[in-house]
Amino acid sequence: MQKLYLLVPLAPLVGSLIAGLLGRFIGPIWSHRVTIVLVFISLIASIVIFLDVLEGNSYNGSVYTWLITGDTRFEIGFLIDQLSATMMVVVSLVSLMVHIYTIGYMHGDPGYQRFFSYISLFTFSMMMLVMSNNFLQLFFGWEAVGLVSYLLIGFWYTRSTAIYANMKAFLVNRVGDFGFLLGIGMILAYFGTLDYVSVFAQAPGIVDEKIELVSGLSWLVITVICILLFIGAMGKSAQFPLHVWLPDSMEGPTPISALIHAATMVTAGIFMVARMSPLFELSETALSVILVIGGITTLFMALVAMVQNDIKRVVAYSTLSQLGYMTVALGASAYSAAIFHLMTHAFFKAVLFLGAGSVIIAMHHEQNMQKMGGLKSYMPITYWTMFIAALASAGVPGFSGFFSKDAIIEAVHFANIPGVGFAYFCVLTTVFVTAFYTFRLIFMTFHGQPRMDHHTKEHLHESPWVVTVPLVILAIPTVAAGWFIGPMVFGDYFSGAIHVLPHHDAIEKLGAEFSGIGGMMMHALYTAPFWLSVTGIFVAWYLYCVRTDIPGKIKASFGSMYNLLDRKYYIDELYSWLFAGGTRALGTILWKYGDIKIIDGFFVNGTARVVALTSAIVRRYQTGYIYHYAFTMIVGIFLILTLWLY
Numbered sequence: 001m002q003k004l005y006l007l008v009p010l011a012p013l014v015g016s017l018i019a020g021l022l023g024r025f026i027g028p029i030w031s032h033r034v035t036i037v038l039v040f041i042s043l044i045a046s047i048v049i050f051l052d053v054l055e056g057n058s059y060n061g062s063v064y065t066w067l068i069t070g071d072t073r074f075e076i077g078f079l080i081d082q083l084s085a086t087m088m089v090v091v092s093l094v095s096l097m098v099h100i101y102t103i104g105y106m107h108g109d110p111g112y113q114r115f116f117s118y119i120s121l122f123t124f125s126m127m128m129l130v131m132s133n134n135f136l137q138l139f140f141g142w143e144a145v146g147l148v149s150y151l152l153i154g155f156w157y158t159r160s161t162a163i164y165a166n167m168k169a170f171l172v173n174r175v176g177d178f179g180f181l182l183g184i185g186m187i188l189a190y191f192g193t194l195d196y197v198s199v200f201a202q203a204p205g206i207v208d209e210k211i212e213l214v215s216g217l218s219w220l221v222i223t224v225i226c227i228l229l230f231i232g233a234m235g236k237s238a239q240f241p242l243h244v245w246l247p248d249s250m251e252g253p254t255p256i257s258a259l260i261h262a263a264t265m266v267t268a269g270i271f272m273v274a275r276m277s278p279l280f281e282l283s284e285t286a287l288s289v290i291l292v293i294g295g296i297t298t299l300f301m302a303l304v305a306m307v308q309n310d311i312k313r314v315v316a317y318s319t320l321s322q323l324g325y326m327t328v329a330l331g332a333s334a335y336s337a338a339i340f341h342l343m344t345h346a347f348f349k350a351v352l353f354l355g356a357g358s359v360i361i362a363m364h365h366e367q368n369m370q371k372m373g374g375l376k377s378y379m380p381i382t383y384w385t386m387f388i389a390a391l392a393s394a395g396v397p398g399f400s401g402f403f404s405k406d407a408i409i410e411a412v413h414f415a416n417i418p419g420v421g422f423a424y425f426c427v428l429t430t431v432f433v434t435a436f437y438t439f440r441l442i443f444m445t446f447h448g449q450p451r452m453d454h455h456t457k458e459h460l461h462e463s464p465w466v467v468t469v470p471l472v473i474l475a476i477p478t479v480a481a482g483w484f485i486g487p488m489v490f491g492d493y494f495s496g497a498i499h500v501l502p503h504h505d506a507i508e509k510l511g512a513e514f515s516g517i518g519g520m521m522m523h524a525l526y527t528a529p530f531w532l533s534v535t536g537i538f539v540a541w542y543l544y545c546v547r548t549d550i551p552g553k554i555k556a557s558f559g560s561m562y563n564l565l566d567r568k569y570y571i572d573e574l575y576s577w578l579f580a581g582g583t584r585a586l587g588t589i590l591w592k593y594g595d596i597k598i599i600d601g602f603f604v605n606g607t608a609r610v611v612a613l614t615s616a617i618v619r620r621y622q623t624g625y626i627y628h629y630a631f632t633m634i635v636g637i638f639l640i641l642t643l644w645l646y
Contacts, residue, residue, distance in 0.1 A: 001052065005059065005078050007045045008088060009127035011038040012095070016120035023113025031113040035120045036099045042123070043092040046085070053085040058496065060133050060197060072192060079133035079196060083339065083497035087130040087271055090346050091264055095123040097470035101354050102255045104466035105361060115155060119259060122148040126264045130271060135184045135194040138272070142180065142236065145265045146173050152260065153252040162251040169245035176235015176242050183228030190221060200278040200499075207282050226279055226286035230293075233269030237323050240297045244572055246320060250312040254357030257312060258350045266319060267342050270326045274335045278499040284417060287331050287504075291419040294327030295426035300569070302433040306440070307565045310367045311356045314441050318393065319349060321430060325408050328423045333504035334411035336489045341404035343488075344392065347477040348401055351389035354471055358382040358463040359445060364456055369441065374450035378460040383446045385471040390442050392478050394435035395533045397521040403482030405431070406520070407489050407510070409529055414506040431529045435536025443544040483517055490514045 015038035019031040026034070062077035078084075099119060106115050125148055129141025154166030184194070190206055191199045203222065210218040233239070238246040246266065250257055260266060273280060273290070280286055298321050305317035322345050329338035360367055362379055376383045392401035409431070412424045450457055462468065487493045490511035500507070514520065524530045543550050555562050567573070 001049070001057075001059070002061070004045050004049060005080060005131070006063070008042050008049070008092070009124050009131065011042040011045070012120040012123040012127070014038055016117045016124060019113050019120065020117030023117065028112045031116050032099070032103050035116045036096070039092065039096045039099050039120060039123060042127070043089070043096050046088040046092045049080060050085040050089050053080065053082055058082075062133075066136070072188070072194075074136050074194065075134055076137050077133040077195075078131045080131065081497040082494050083271070083275060084130050086339065086343065088127065090343050091123065091126050091130065094264070094346055094350050094474070095119070095126075095259060097350065097354070097474055098255045098259045101258075101357070101467055101470040102253075104464045105255055105357055106253060111155060115152075115253070115255075118148055118152050118155070119255070122152065122259060122264065126268070129268055133196055135187060135196075135199075139181070139184060142232070142268065142272075143177065145268060146170070146177065146236070149249070149256075149260055149265050152256040153249045155252055155256070159251065165245075165248040165251040169249050172242055172245040173235045176232045178231075179228045180232025180235075183225050183232065186221070186225050186228065190225075196275070203279055203282055220283065220285075222279065223283040223285045226276070226283045227289060229276060229279070230273065230286060230290055233273050233327075234293065235269075236272075237266050237269030237327065238297075238320055239269070239293050239323065239327055240300065241571065243297060243301065243320055244568075244575060247313055247316045247568070250310070250316050254312065254353060254360060257316070258353035258357070266323055267326075267346070270323065270330065270338055270342050273327075273330045274339050274498060277333075277335050280330075281333065281499060281501045281504060287333065287417045288419045289331075290327055291331030291417055291423045294324045294329075294331055295419075295423035296324070297321070298324030298328060298430050299426040299433070302430045302437065304565050304568055305437040306433060307562060308437075309369050311359060311369050311372075311441060311445060312353070312367055314369075314437060315349070315352045315356055318352070318434070318438065321434060322349065322393075325405060325427060325430075328412055328427055329408040331423065332408075332412045332415035332417060332420060332506055333500050334408060334415070334507050335498045335500065336494045336507055337404065337407040337411050339494070339498075340485060340489050341401075341408055344400035344404040344478075344481045347474050347481055348389040348392035348399075351385055351471055351474045351478055352393065354467070354474070355382050355386035355389065358467050358471065361463050361467065362460055363452060364459070366452070366456065369444040371452050372445045372450075373448045373452070374446070375460070376446040379446075379462050381462055381468045382471065385468075385475045386446075387442060388475050389478050390438045392482075393438045394537060395431060395529060396537075397524050397530065398479075400478055400480065400482035402524070403485040403517065403520065404489075406524060406527075406529060407485060407507075410510050411506045414509040415504075416506075417504070428528060428532070432532040432536040435533040436540045439537045439540035440544055443540055447545050448548065485517065485520070486514065 012035070015035035018026070018034050023031045059078060059080040062075040065073055065075050067074040099116070102115065102119065106112055109115065122145060125141050125144035127141075129138060129145060132138040132141060150166045150170045153169055154162045156162045187199055188194055190209070191202050193199060206221055209221045211221050211224060212218050213224070231242075234242045249260065252260075280290075301317050301320035301324060305314050305321065308314045308317060322341070326338045326341050326345070329335070329341065358379065359372070359375065359382060362375070362382075363372060366372070388399070392399035395402045395405045409424070409427050412420055412427055452460075489507065515523075564570070
């Protein structure tokens with residue numbers, strides 16, 4: 001079985017190397033064949049490992065030792081349990097579908113082989129992250145997915161917008177990663193090891209230990225560690241205020257939007273916090289911070305999605321909001337609900353992204369929904385798969401998103417962490433907003449009168465099978481994945497992988513009322529989330545199918561509010577002025593005063609002036625007359641005697 005563990009990450013790595021190094025020799029067809037087959041092998045191995053874990057078998061061991069310094073060992077190893085096995089299956093399945101979908105979407109692109117190499121390398125990096133049993137390997141996978149995402153977002157490097165987007169993603173993630181690295185450094189300093197099990201075992205022993213970050217102001221060490229780790233998660237999982245990179249990353253090809261924003265990179269932070277639950281449970285302050293940040297991200301990013309007209313950006317802001325849901329669940333100690341929503345979200349969000357890509361292909365790469373409409377009759381497979389995903393995203397009973405989202409909302413309701421009231425308001429309000437913007441996308445794109453130009457309308461047709469088959473396959477778990485909520489959320493499925501203190505266990509309180517998926521759906525008919533979802537769908541239908549003149553009137557009446565949402569609360573402008581502008585201003589000051597005045601003016605030119613002045617003085621005594629030299633010697637002797645006598 002240990003060889004099978006190695007096969008999971010190494011298979012896509014080999015595929016990446018073949019496509020990247022030999023792609024020009026084997027050609028585009030064999031490049032995608034090799035990478036797809038090897039990712040498929042990784043999926044099969046992940047499923048076998050998942051079934052083995054279900055039988056009660058787990059593994060925690062070192063593959064090899066990378067470095068030894070003193071008593072500290074830096075190792076590469078695997079931790080295979082319910083949490084990592086679930087992530088392995090989700091990541092490899094979505095990755096395989098994206099690989100197949102890419103054949104149709106990237107057909108004819110000059111960087112075809114390079115693209116397959118990148119996405120396979122991304123899969124390897126994500127697998128190394130989720131399978132790690134220590135912070136060293138976790139950080140390696142963490143940085144590797146960041147690096148490959150940089151390459152993928154800027155894949156079309158001839159576009160200035162793509163270069164700006166990938167640089168923005170890289171820099172914003174460095175902010176989060178700096179906090180993450182500090183957290184890992186503190187773990188090494190206080191625990192003397194980077195091994196998960198050893199750190200978790202020692203953690204209760206330092207729960208009362210304090211550190212002074214500022215003189216006279218002490219913090220609990222465990223709180224500082226957890227908040228630093230969560231700052232890393234804020235960057236990777238795009239939580240406010242480090243969320244600004246994710247919408248701009250839509251500049252990358254659509255398959256990457258699905259791979260990065262559905263099941264992999266952006267969920268790495270969610271997975272990390274869930275894996276670190278034995279640490280976070282010891283700091284209620286850190287949990288409160290997570291709750292509030294998640295609540296802000298959930299509601300305020302959903303509001304921005306309401307006014308977006310770019311089909312990919314609507315789905316991108318939806319991803320931000322759904323990541324906020326997961327973060328709120330983590331803050332409420334409902335880790336199992338967060339991971340469950342991570343899984344269901346991976347499927348329905350992948351369908352939405354890939355479906356959006358299918359529409360973009362048909363529309364000759366037009367992404368503005370105002371220029372679409374009436375596509376239902378031309379693209380029935382794309383329409384129905386996206387419609388199913390929209391129902392799941394809106395939380396309609398029976399679909400996967402309903403079960404995971406309702407579990408989070410109810411868990412927050414039962415939680416007792418400070419800040420839970422604010423978080424509950426945010427997640428509950430967002431139910432209506434999510435249903436509205438999701439079906440706004442569906443109605444603007446597929447219903448009503450066609451609004452595209454005549455040439456585009458004449459050439460409209462359903463996408464090829466390599467695009468539609470992944471949509472159909474992913475639509476199945478979009479419907480059915482939520483049916484496993486019983487064992488995965490309320491059962492003991494994650495009992496060995498996630499640790500929750502008894503007084504934080506909101507899931508246990510919620511589980512006492514769970515009466516099966518049928519009972520959960522029936523109960524939902526009498527709860528606020530269901531009616532908020534139905535209302536959101538109805539309002540979207542009325543505004544974009546019946547009274548299509550009203551949205552324009554609302555925009556005119558609430559122009560300032562619309563502009564606030566359309567400009568994303570002016571956060572990009574603030575960052576541009578504060579950080580980019582501040583950096584330029586600092587650079588100007590350093591140039592004018594540091595470089596010109598101090599370095600050039602004082603040290604370089606000043607040294608030259610001192611030498612010139614000294615030379616001018618000395619030159620006066622270099623006359624060639626003996627009596628001048630004799631006079632100089634007498635004065636010198638007089639000074640020496642004076643100093644010697646005193």
